[in-house]
Amino acid sequence: MLAFLFATIAFSIDAMLPALPAIAAELTPDNANVAQLILTAFVAGMGAGTLFAGPISDAIGRKPAITIGFGIYAAATIAAIFADSIEMLLIARFVQGLGAAGPRIVGLALVRDLYAGREMARITSFVMMVFIIVPALAPSIGAGMIWLAGWHGVFIGFLIFALIGSSWLNLRQAETLPRERRRPLRPGPLREAAREVLGNRHVMLCTLILTLGFGQMFGLLSSAQQLFGEAYGKGDAFPAWFAAMALLSGTGTILNAAFVTRFGMRRIAKWAYIMQTCVSATMLILVAGDLLPPALHFPAFFLWCVSVFFMAGVTFGNLNALALQYMGHIAGMAASIVAAISTVLATLIAAPVGLLYDGTAIPVIAATLICSGLAWFLMRFLTD
Secondary structure, three states: OHHHHHHHHHHHHHOOHHHHHHHHHHHOOOOHHHHHHHHHHHHHHHHHHHHHHHHHHHHHOHHHHHHHHHHHHHHHHHHHHOOOOHHHHHHHHHHHHHHHHHHHHHHHHHHHHHOOHHHHHHHHHHHHHHHOHHHHHHHHHHHHHHHHHOOOHHHHHHHHHHHHHHHHHHHHOOOOOOHHHOOOOOHHHHHHHHHHHHOOHHHHHHHHHHHHHHHHHHHHHHHHHHHHHHHOOOOOOHHHHHHHHHHHHOHHHHHHHHHHHHHOHHHHHHHHHHHHHHHHHHHHHHHHOOOOOHHHHHHHHHHHHHHHHHHHHOOHHHHHHHHHOOOHHHHHHHHHHHHHHHHHHHHHHHHHHHHOOOOOOHHHHHHHHHHHHHHHHHHOOOOO
């Protein structure tokens, strides 16, 4: 169930990928790159929504807050189904992102109610093992819905997803935040909690590193459909290649769950960023210098994509656990601030990367190299 809640955002992004060419052809035929804003609009809305989801859950409980989020998500999804312009679709996607913040952010606070530190990182990794199935299958599900009902059909899938998630939560999950631990939605307590989170150097450092991680991943996702389809001629098989990429990179969550209690969250995340920096530097040299034989162009790119998602699997859970390990008393507020800052700033990284697409993978590889290198540097100042 937790994996399903966490997967709301991944499904809402990845299932859209096969629909982008059809949406671009119908709503913005003069500039296909504008269709990528459908992804970044959702991410921006999600980032804004995280500012409210956590504090609301601290006040009214985890289950009601998640249910409200699903309700907003469903209403925006219905609006998107009837959108007849790119502007209306972008607005609907932004509001959809606002709602999706509820299940994702409050779900993280729910985990923190029950676990902390390395144990939280281990539990989150187990959740991610199941969660990875959703990104693997999402493009195929999206392609199937497009075949049945055109690009609007993808949003029908989102509506079904919201109904299942809300029902599952309310039927099976007990409330994890008792009334005596709730914090009122009043300016004074909210300001005090926000000041405590924002003034904590450890939390802010984790947030900045997460920003760089999300930025490079969102940048790749924004360009994925065009890269696979136009740059490497794999458009028709994109859902299958994306599924294979997600499943292969899912081994990162398995390894993290197995070793995080032994080696620690910080050490594993640091080495993941070291690996990604080296891999991306090598890939940039090979692609920019045209040093690969034609037969290896796509295999090398595919393996590089796997490395980016593998890195996400061994860093995101650990960094979230590190950020929240001293914030159990205000887990909702802390989860909101960490996610809001990292997501909104990551959008500012990803949007120009997607718009810089020039028919090659060079912009997204260069962005990943810069982000991973900076994250590696910042990890030096972080402790478990």
